[in-house]
Amino acid sequence: MDQHVLIVGGGFGGLNAAKKLGKSKGVRVTILDKRNHHLFQPLLYQVSTAALSPADIAAPIRGVLSKYKNITVLLGEVQRVDLKANQVICDFGSLSYDYLVLACGSKHSYFGKNEWEIYAPGLKTLEQATEIRRRILTAFEMAEREKDSELQKQYQTFVVVGGGPTGVELAGAIAEISRHTLAKDFDNINPKRTRVVLIEVGPRILTAFSPDLSERASKDLESLGVHVWTNSRVTSITEKGVYIGQEFLAAATVVWAAGVAPSELNQTLGVPLDPGGRVIVESDLSLKEYPNVFVLGDQAHCLGENGKPLPGLAPVASQQGKYVTRVIERRIKNKPWPPFHYVDKGFMATIGRNKAIAEIGPIKFKGIIAWLAWLLVHVYYLIGFKNRALVLIQWTWSYATYKKGARLILSRDWRTHNVSAPRSGEVKATPQALEK
Amino acid sequence: MDQHVLIVGGGFGGLNAAKKLGKSKGVRVTILDKRNHHLFQPLLYQVSTAALSPADIAAPIRGVLSKYKNITVLLGEVQRVDLKANQVICDFGSLSYDYLVLACGSKHSYFGKNEWEIYAPGLKTLEQATEIRRRILTAFEMAEREKDSELQKQYQTFVVVGGGPTGVELAGAIAEISRHTLAKDFDNINPKRTRVVLIEVGPRILTAFSPDLSERASKDLESLGVHVWTNSRVTSITEKGVYIGQEFLAAATVVWAAGVAPSELNQTLGVPLDPGGRVIVESDLSLKEYPNVFVLGDQAHCLGENGKPLPGLAPVASQQGKYVTRVIERRIKNKPWPPFHYVDKGFMATIGRNKAIAEIGPIKFKGIIAWLAWLLVHVYYLIGFKNRALVLIQWTWSYATYKKGARLILSRDWRTHNVSAPRSGEVKATPQALEK
Secondary structure (H helix, E strand, O other), X not given: OOEEEEEEOOOHHHHHHHHHHOOOOOEEEEEEEOOOEXXXXXXXXXXXXXXXXXXXXXXXXXXXXXXXXXXXXXXXXXXXXXXXXXXXXXXXXXXXXXXXXXXXXXXXXXXXXXXXXOOOOOOOOHHHHHHHHHHHHHHHHHHHHOOOHHHXXXXXXXXXXXXXXXXXXXHHHHHHHHHHHOOOOOOXXXXXXXXXXXXXXXXXXXXXXXXXXXXXXHHHHHHHOEEEEOOOOOOEEEOOEEEEXXXXXXXXXXXXXXXXXEOOOHHHXXXXXXXXXXXEOOOOOEOOOXXXXXXXXXXEEOEOOOXXXXXXXXXXXXXXXXXXXXXXXXXXXXXXXXXXXXXXXXXXXXXXOOEEEEEEOOEEEEHHHHHHHHHXXXXXXXXXXXXXXXXXXXXXXXXXXXXXXXXXXXXXXOOOOOXXXXXXXXXXXXXXXXXX | OOEEEEEEOOOHHHHXXXXXXXXXXXXXXXXXXXXXXXXXXXXXXXXXXXOOOHHHHEEEHHHHHOOOOOEEEEEXXXXXXXXXXXXXXEOOEEEEOOEEEEOOOEEEOOXXXXXXXXXXXXXXXXXXXHHHHHHHHHHHHHHHHOOOHHHHHHXXXXXXXXXXXXXXXXXXXXXXXXXXXXXOOOOOXXXXXXXXXXXXXXXXXXXXXXXXXXXXXXXXXXXXXXXXXXXXXXXXXXXXXXXXXXXXXXXXXXXXXXXXXXXXXXXXXXXXXXXXXXXXXXXXXEOXXXXXXXXXXXXXXXXXXXXXXXXXXXXXXXXXXXXXXXXXXXXXXXXXXXXXXXXXXXXXXXXXXXXXXXXXXXXXXXXXXXHHHHHHHHHHHOOOHHHHHXXXXXXXXXXXXXXXXXXXXXXXXOOOOOOOOOOOOOOOOHHHHOOO
């Protein structure tokens, strides 16, 4: 009888685990995700700034794994895990397992201020990316038809909270589209007067990099017109802007890139968590009390060679996904297995056209070389040949023309007839409404 | 002083008028649309069936017109028109005009049963297309995890109401993705058991074509596995399916393609309308009592050479848009102008891979030749080189692999933190919330 491996989450960790287990003998695999697609999160900021379409950076999990006959893909949401009974309870029923791989990732965190989300969306999903795109493009449209210069200024002010890679990439991209892509398209506003403010609580941005590279990134941002405010803590966010202590910065568009928290599922597991809420795992990524359960990626607290927990990066999750399948294979055969070892390939961040920084061990890159390296690496890792080709074409076109391919403002409601919902509360989609 | 031409609507009529007036001297132009993009509606069904991304068939109006210095583009919605005062009252203020071009198009109509919309979305906007895509792809996912065979059947039943070109193209595309694209990707369902039912109230589908071509289209649809039910009137739609008289067809997904109605603005104009609600225009598309106001495209009732009103097709609106600019130019110079003459280039409909029909005057095409002609014409007319190239690549790739490029299920809510809205009612986007 084949061993049943249940993978929860189709991100970098889960998908890589599944792809490797698809080639294994003696296992059958179920992969469960609440979304039907794997998302290439490192490029999400490009969707939010109208450079790429959602489908360019997403691939249906079912399609990616369809060639493996031992894998079943299910759309569904985990409600809780019964670790003692080896069961996962989902919205549509229960699934039992011999081995469980939890790779549920993280979502953005407002550090207890969830009410800020409505004014300052985070950037973790395609829905959020298109919502941010809608807000950015709408703000320009509102500025165009606005007569009051104070309000116009407010529409033209964009605040990005958080100076990590996502915040830096977003701020750079917003500054670029306002200077180049939109510059000729407006009559009544001067897109060059657009203010982009990047707010960072710490003394410098991109703290994962060495100080000289983070200094370079700051300078690159300033050259694009981004104001970098370090040592600044956001104390409140309203529909009109952002408070930094007593100071108020009026801004129509605020984006949150200041923190992530692991999946809330962690709270229900009843296992030791670190202060950030991540599951503390053994050196083989398993749970101490449940050696057939593995937790990886953003959801796990796993120590690196340097004694510090590994960062929440795609390469970490990918390597862990592949590693876990090796452990499972060896355990089924009663062979010993080595602890997880992270191969650090360095990290990079892009600031804009021809501007990036990269750090690979002691080697540091910046400027156009780092940017080309960034381009190469990201296109290479995009899943599926089709996405790669399309993304390359879009980028080449955007680069040559300064235009963006996906300047769409889409409404959040698809309905056009003003009829009240048939039931109280949120209207359900037809398929869900069929539930018995 | 330049004459001010105000164009309402950035569809085929309005955009073509604007592009031509952009080259005229002695006029300044304002084009107003409630959306920021021109939409290539003939390919909308491809977005709803996951073949293309929204941005592939849309172009920002502002970007398309940015090279014309005499054109201002505004995002906004018309509330009413004061024809006597030469003023258009919008959500953000009033605009006065010397000439007014109304090209607001149409939306789908439920013939007084607007409450059906929630169960059977129409296909006129990108939001509706992605909603339909969500429902179709979700239905397959629900069928995959469903144990009850009756419910599974219900999830695998797709009903398209209306046998015009949109209905036929949708039904064919749904049948195709279920037979080919998704066939290998599911374990627990047999995608070939998918039922697609096309319901038409009249005795045959595609009534704009001659009977033998419409017969051929029916056969092509049947060969793809579509059940064509003619002489069938939908009497009720619920969350569980469709009633045709006493008969009940259980279906999780229903799409409405049965009728369109012109913009509701028509009702407020106080000018003669035809029974369908379209504005009856003079032979030069102007209003009898207001010769400086033109109405065109789906919004107008304009007689063709054969004494019948012209159909609601993109070529009609495009030609009318170009014609109207000629009239305005000649009137400014006090020169006479000819009546509108529609050059009928024929029409075509596609049923699926290698299957289409086309009728150009007495000449009839079918099969792969018609399909290639359809492909060529549609790619050619897609606005902007970039969209054309991307769409061609997607189509070639889909054709070669039977895969679809945009198999995304996106949620309708971008929020991830469960916090009640800060105000009662629908939460406003930050930019809108700034309104004084």
